[in-house]
Amino acid sequence: MNDFDARFLSRNGLAARQLAVLLLHHEPDTRLPRVRDFAEELGCGNGTVQAALQLLEESGAISTTARGHLGTFLAHSDRTVLWRLSGLGTLLAAMPLPYSRRYEGLATGLRGAFEEAGAPFAVTFMRGAGARTAALLEGKVDLVVLSRFAADQLIGRHPVELMADLGPATYVGAHGMLVRHGVDLDAPGLRVAVDHTSEDLRMLVERAFAGREDIEWREASYMQLHDLFARDEVDATVWNLDEAQHRIGPGVEVRPLGDEVTRELALRNSSAAIICRTDGAKALATIRDTLDLSLVTRLQSDVLKGDRIPSY
CATH class of the missing domain: 1.10.10.10 (Winged helix-like DNA-binding domain superfamily/Winged helix DNA-binding domain)
Structure with a gap:
């Protein structure tokens, strides 16, 4: 020294x-x-x-x-x-697993924007907004990336604050109804896949099939979708199409979501949000004020178009 x-x-x-x-x-x-x-x-x-x-x-x-x-x-x-x-150190952000090009672009954009703002930035990946938020509350990470819908739910229940909202289609591109070919959605005993680790998907699925008491719920993750449909173990679900496009076979149809309420909910699910602990908000205020959100979306767009190699 x-x-x-x-x-x-x-x-x-x-x-x-x-x-x-x-x-x-x-x-x-x-x-x-x-x-x-x-x-x-x-x-x-x-x-x-x-x-x-x-x-x-x-x-x-x-x-x-x-x-x-x-x-x-x-x-x-x-x-x-x-x-x-x-002495604030490197900011560690918890993000969803980078299984889609959109998430890779988001991680790339966030790293570029934070570093331009003068803050060293690193990413760790965790599946499930609940797990990421638990890590935030335990002080294991400084920031959490999740959907704006999930952020709104958590802000009301935990000492966390919204740091940024990146706008529509930054978290996911779209949600859709996945239906096994030939299935009648009105038939009794419909087997519907749901991922309870994802507050977003759980809410969308429950909203899409609201009022149905004859549903057979099947717990599933995006990694299991292809096999569950292929083995004729599920009939339908609502899913993030960024995830689903590589996980469904030719025997599965993609249908648009139905009512306006469900579409509005899906829109809030599509926006990426960043939250931080309330007790750390003051130290992060300067970064929030100088963070160039347009740089995040610009770099993400470049990755989505294939014009930039993901870097995070």
Whole structure:
């Protein structure tokens, strides 16, 4: 460890790390709070704040300029350096398994947007929004990617907040009714596949077959769909067509969803959302404010069209 690194472990260095978090919220060419205002927020003396600012300038994280009675302005900031010095670390996001090109594109877009915003970013993959949310609440991950519909359900039940909504067709392209060829959907004893680890799919399936008391529910994951249909063990389901297109055989028809309510629910399921813990929202606020969501969708679109190799 060199002398400069050791200085960041001192009292002034600790203040510099705390100050780095605050400065992530400031854009270049904007006036900074007064030294005594920073000191009050950090709970330290004016001299400590001045030494912390000097440490950050020496590190190349920021440069400031004094403009007389107008105050001190932030002339330049390197968000990557500020983030590193802040001690916030690499953001770990939990996403669905990358079994579709859309999810690969989403992971690629998120990595590009977060890194452009100056935040190191990594992805871990978990099946089921419930499992991903549990990891978030346990502090194992910092962010969770899921559908906007699932996010809305979880926000009402857990201390989590919405960080971003990426818009329609960013999470899935579309949902549809999968029906084994020749099956009468009105026939009694219809065998319907459902994945209870997915709140989205469970709600869609239950909505699509609402009022039916003669349904035989069959638990299934997307990996099992092809075999279940091929072995004549299920007759129908509602599924994400990004997943289903490689998992169904020639004997299965894809039909559009029915009523307007179901279609509206499917639309909310198609939008990707990012949630974070409520107690971590303040630290992530600067990233939320500077995250270029259009870059996420642009990179995702490039991957979907085959113009970009997935990178995450």
